[in-house]
Amino acid sequence: MVELPLGGSAAHNPDLAWDQVRETILMMGIAVAQVRHAMEEGSASFTTLADSFAVTCQHIESLRNDLTQILPTLPAELDLPNKISEINAQNMQSIIAFQFYDRLSQRLEHVCSTISELAVLVSDHALPHQAHAWLDLQRKIRSQYTMEQEKVLFDAILHGDPIHTALIKAGNISINFDPKPRPADDGGVELF
Template sequence: MLESPHNGTAVHNPDLNWSQVQETILMLGIVVAQVRHAMQDSGASLNTLSESFQTTATHIESLRDALLEVGQQLPAELAIESKVEEIQQQNVRSVVAFQFFDRLSQRMDHVCGTISALAELVSDRQAMFLPHEWHRLQQRIRSQYTMEQEKQLFDAILQGMPIAEAITLAGNVQLAESKPLAGDIELF
């Protein structure tokens, strides 16, 4: 994890040791801290909601099974089975939305890792001028990506593709919303 300079900023009182590199590392540290803090705050809520939807899915399945056992005795105009199916589909759509949030969290974690690794290289006054150290940094960053879209985006930009085109190339992943839940709800 990125460690910011121990003395903090020196822009108000620069001395002979003042360095724009140290100030850059400090600012990168702020970015990493803000992203990680936001992820921690949202992670607890996401876990609670995910558990809630898992419990709801289990109860919906139990309710459906119980209703099918006594289905002959229920008035057809209540349309209980179709209502249960509708609730289940809404639950599935909610879980899919959480999967996208989980994916966003993974990407933000990778952003923090990239910024930390970059700051580490830039803070080494010798290594920052060596092309093979930059290549090693690029390999290290790419190896941490878990999603193919991240790898495509990374490779395209390193090959000189404009950022907007690289984003288009990486595309958007759309998850199927109509898949029925089977057992546990699993986030990425």
């Protein structure tokens, strides 16, 4: 986590010791705190939904078993086997969506880590002027990535690609500013 300077911002009342690095680190701290706060709120909702889907699956299976015991041959017009299969398929789609949320959480955690590491580097007045310190930072940040898309994005930006090009190279990204919904593309779902 970003180590914040004591005393908060001095921008409203600068003195001779005022330093833009201190203000930069405070702003980085705000960004990390906001991301972590959003992740904590999202995590609680995610857990509730995941538990709900697990319980729903159990109840559906229990109902199916109970019905087949009571009525060994179910009336065909009820179409229960197909309805149960459709509900299970929808639940599986929801579980896959939860895995995408997990990927989002991992990426946001990596953003927080990157900002924190950057704050450490710029807080040492000697390090920002040393190329090897920046190379060490880059290696450390890249080594923390767990998804290939993150590594591709990182490498593309460090090699000078514009952000939109780096996003396209990372894959599973559609650069489209048209708000109309587009058909889903699984683009190689990476499951955890």
